[in-house]
Amino acid sequence: MDFLNSIILLTNFIIVPGITYGSQLALGAIGVTLIYGVLRFANFAYGDLMAFGTMIVILVTWFLQSKGITFGLLPTALLALPVGILLTIVVSLFFDKTVFEYYRNKKSDPVTFIVVSLGIMFVLNAVVRIIIGPNDINFMDGHKFIMKAREFKQMTGLNEGLALKSTQVITLITTIITCSILFYFLNKTKTGKSMRAYSNNEDLALLSGIDPKKIVLLTWIIVSILATVAGTLYGLDKSFKPFTYFNNLLPIFAATIVGGIGNPLGAFYGGFLIAFSEIGLTYAYKKFFKYIMPDVLEPSTLIQFISTDYKFAISFAILIVVLIFRPNGIFKGKVI
Amino acid sequence: MINNSDFKICFSVMTVLTILVGLFQSWGIALSMLNLCLISAVMAMGVNIQWGFAGLINFGVMGFLAIGGLATILVSVPPVPEAWSAGGLGILISGLFLVAVVFSVLIINKKIPNHKYKNYFIFFIIILSIPLLKFIAGPSISKIESINAATSGFLGGANLPIIFSWFVGAILCALVAFVVGKVCLGLRSDYLAISTLLVSGIIITIVKHEEWLSRGVKNVIGLKRPVPYEVDLQNSEWFIKLVEFFNSSKLSNILDPDEKISLLNQLVITSSGVFVKLCFSLIFLVVVITILYFSEKALNSPWGRMMRAIRDNEEAAKAMGKNVVKQHLFIFMLGSAIIGFAGAMLVTYDGLFTPSSYQPLRYTFLIWVMVLLGGTGNNYGAILGGFVVWFIWIQSAPFALLVINIFTNHLDETNYIKEHLLNSVPYFRYLMMGLGLLLVMRYRPKGLLPEKIIKN
Numbered sequence: 179m180d181f182l183n184s185i186i187l188l189t190n191f192i193i194v195p196g197i198t199y200g201s202q203l204a205l206g207a208i209g210v211t212l213i214y215g216v217l218r219f220a221n222f223a224y225g226d227l228m229a230f231g232t233m234i235v236i237l238v239t240w241f242l243q244s245k246g247i248t249f250g251l252l253p254t255a256l257l258a259l260p261v262g263i264l265l266t267i268v269v270s271l272f273f274d275k276t277v278f279e280y281y282r283n284k285k286s287d288p289v290t291f292i293v294v295s296l297g298i299m300f301v302l303n304a305v306v307r308i309i310i311g312p313n314d315i316n317f318m319d320g321h322k323f324i325m326k327a328r329e330f331k332q333m334t335g336l337n338e339g340l341a342l343k344s345t346q347v348i349t350l351i352t353t354i355i356t357c358s359i360l361f362y363f364l365n366k367t368k369t370g371k372s373m374r375a376y377s378n379n380e381d382l383a384l385l386s387g388i389d390p391k392k393i394v395l396l397t398w399i400i401v402s403i404l405a406t407v408a409g410t411l412y413g414l415d416k417s418f419k420p421f422t423y424f425n426n427l428l429p430i431f432a433a434t435i436v437g438g439i440g441n442p443l444g445a446f447y448g449g450f451l452i453a454f455s456e457i458g459l460t461y462a463y464k465k466f467f468k469y470i471m472p473d474v475l476e477p478s479t480l481i482q483f484i485s486t487d488y489k490f491a492i493s494f495a496i497l498i499v500v501l502i503f504r505p506n507g508i509f510k511g512k513v514i
Numbered sequence: 515m516i517n518n519s520d521f522k523i524c525f526s527v528m529t530v531l532t533i534l535v536g537l538f539q540s541w542g543i544a545l546s547m548l549n550l551c552l553i554s555a556v557m558a559m560g561v562n563i564q565w566g567f568a569g570l571i572n573f574g575v576m577g578f579l580a581i582g583g584l585a586t587i588l589v590s591v592p593p594v595p596e597a598w599s600a601g602g603l604g605i606l607i608s609g610l611f612l613v614a615v616v617f618s619v620l621i622i623n624k625k626i627p628n629h630k631y632k633n634y635f636i637f638f639i640i641i642l643s644i645p646l647l648k649f650i651a652g653p654s655i656s657k658i659e660s661i662n663a664a665t666s667g668f669l670g671g672a673n674l675p676i677i678f679s680w681f682v683g684a685i686l687c688a689l690v691a692f693v694v695g696k697v698c699l700g701l702r703s704d705y706l707a708i709s710t711l712l713v714s715g716i717i718i719t720i721v722k723h724e725e726w727l728s729r730g731v732k733n734v735i736g737l738k739r740p741v742p743y744e745v746d747l748q749n750s751e752w753f754i755k756l757v758e759f760f761n762s763s764k765l766s767n768i769l770d771p772d773e774k775i776s777l778l779n780q781l782v783i784t785s786s787g788v789f790v791k792l793c794f795s796l797i798f799l800v801v802v803i804t805i806l807y808f809s810e811k812a813l814n815s816p817w818g819r820m821m822r823a824i825r826d827n828e829e830a831a832k833a834m835g836k837n838v839v840k841q842h843l844f845i846f847m848l849g850s851a852i853i854g855f856a857g858a859m860l861v862t863y864d865g866l867f868t869p870s871s872y873q874p875l876r877y878t879f880l881i882w883v884m885v886l887l888g889g890t891g892n893n894y895g896a897i898l899g900g901f902v903v904w905f906i907w908i909q910s911a912p913f914a915l916l917v918i919n920i921f922t923n924h925l926d927e928t929n930y931i932k933e934h935l936l937n938s939v940p941y942f943r944y945l946m947m948g949l950g951l952l953l954v955m956r957y958r959p960k961g962l963l964p965e966k967i968i969k970n
Contacts, residue, residue, distance in 0.1 A: 219704065220707065277952060288703055290955070293886060296879055296951065300875075301948030311937070432712065483645060484645075487722070493712075497712055498709060498713070505701065
């Protein structure tokens with residue numbers, strides 16, 4: 179019984195939140211890595227692109243709610259998602275046409291691209307804050323819990339409860355669907371293969387008759403879809419605040435580099451690695467050890483590797499360790 | 515230096531902007547803008563040394579500014595004896611432990627020949643040392659933080675004049691930059707940008723959450739000043755005489771003695787604020803000109819030429835026998851030291867240290883916009899960038915308010931869109947910054963004052 183309790187405890191506080199947060203990071207990191215692989219620069223505006231997509235989703239959600247349309251048990255935001263994706267694609271393509279294309283044709287160095295993406299970051303930051311304001315917004319509606327901790331306790335008779343929020347399940351399912359479609363597309367379809375070829379060797383791809391404009395367009399479309407989906411899922415699970423989205427860029431970058439920049443599968447694993455280390459290393463294991471250790475050895479301290487204040491710092495530290503020992507990432511990077 | 519055309523542009527823009535604000539708004543606002551512009555100029559020069567001279571992309575500006583700010587606390591705040599007696603020993607022991615860990619890692623790294631498991635072993639030591647450190651320091655930290663938690667709850671500083679802290683901040687930053695540089699400088703440009711940004715995130719987390727050191731999010735207020743306080747000025751004989759002298763024409767028009775005294779009092783109060791800001795301006799101006807002088811000297815010396823050679827063609831510089839790694843590390847430390855100096859200046863000017871206010875947008879990317887807008891590789895450009903960008907940053911809210919009022923004039927006061935736009939006026943500054951950066955990068959990629967290479 180104690181053993182079961184301890185397992186449930188870990189599931190409730192580490193595994194479920196880890197999978198949810200990991201999926202959100204993974205979706206974001208795949209977007210960053212695709213931009214890096216195909217367009218060859220680190221996009222600092224990505225966090226704000228996520229915020230922009232989520233903002234559109236929220237506005238459409240409010241509109242639908244005012245018309246009395248809801249999605250039953252599921253959050254209305256899922257209905258609004260296609261509109262958000264569409265507008266994010268429009269914005270991305272607009273910035274690509276007005277800004278990035280010029281530097282791509284000039285073959286500028288990566289630093290110029292970073293600086294320009296900073297400019298776009300400022301602009302998007304302002305647009306989001308002007309339209310929706312800097313405050314916390316909770317736009318989750320529909321059924322909140324699939325299983326409450328109390329219900330679980332009554333059902334199983336265990337001491338520990340297992341709460342399962344519907345957003346957590348939605349996040350997981352959406353991530354599985356999105357990633358399977360994406361990886362199928364990249365690995366099996368002809369267009370996906372041409373995209374990988376372009377990322378691997380630009381000149382050779384051009385010689386083989388691959389149209390670079392089509393590849394760039396496609397990349398921005400995929401990236402916008404990923405950014406909006408990741409942003410909306412994060413917003414549903416926690417809440418929407420423009421500043422948090424900007425801050426989330428940092429663990430997303432960490433996940434991207436840890437997984438090997440330019441490698442989508444690596445970014446996927448990187449997201450989960452970062453999420454699990456952030457949550458696993460800041461969790462206080464006192465209760466867990468209480469269950470599995472005999473009473474004599476009951477721990478007196480919290481048994482916490484590092485305090486929760488340092489949650490973000492952990493992902494940064496992992497990144498730095500990876501950069502020192504394996505600069506190309508845990509999985510080999512630079513090719514999608 | 516004075517005959518240089520860039521120098522003239524730079525300082526005439528500075529004077530004109532200050533005078534304009536002074537005439538149209540008030541001299542207090544104009545001087546505080548000038549002061550923050552001067553501090554920004556120092557920050558921009560620090561970044562310019564790294565990016566413009568050597569091509570190193572440092573997105574960790576925020577972290578170094580925070581370290582400079584921390585230095586003001588460590589130097590100027592009076593020590594808290596109770597806290598020292600309660601937990602000082604524990605903190606010292608854990609400090610020694612940290613030093614021991616670092617040295618053991620260094621020794622292992624150097625003495626043991628390359629072995630398959632060496633890196634894993636070092637990694638293991640570091641991982642093990644964190645909980646151990648927490649175990650050693652934990653009790654003393656909680657003791658320190660519990661002493662007068664509402665007013666102190668930290669160790670305090672050395673109770674020295676705050677001016678020293680600027681130099682201490684610079685030295686601390688150089689030391690941190692040494693460690694960061696050893697780790698990160700070998701990376702390619704975009705990796706370096708990301709990793710320095712993340713390192714600055716770690717630094718901010720530490721400053722924010724180690725309350726025994728910096729009071730963390732509880733902030734430190736009422737820091738010392740290198741200039742007189744307003745209250746002291748208002749009570750001193752010579753200052754009142756000075757105000758009377760400067761406003762003699764205005765005062766002589768008033769015949770009623772009571773009215774005259776009340777007007778004089780009012781004048782003394784407003785001009786004491788201006789006077790304090792003026793003192794700050796003078797000190798900051800001296801700092802800016804000194805750094806500018808040495809930086810120009812360095813740029814035009816053989817060393818500056820070598821740095822430019824390394825920046826423009828690293829391989830060729832290596833082939834000529836220049837030690838690129840060493841020079842990169844040195845210039846990274848130098849630039850970070852100047853940024854730290856500016857960070858200490860900023861906290862001194864504000865009179866308070868608020869770790870939670872350090873955000874990358876304001877303290878890293880804005881400084882970068884200054885450098886890129888002003889002109890990379892040109893010190894005058896960095897100063898001009900600091901001025902222009904800070905001016906836009908401050909003035910864009912009133913400007914946006916004006917524009918919105920013009921366009922929504924026909925709407926009535928309670929119109930939803932008008933109200934919403936008026937509430938979001940502060941965010942127009944980000945829009946201005948972004949558009950400014952994009953336009954400059956497109957049409958003047960070398961900045962407003964491009965780099966001038968003197969060929970002799």
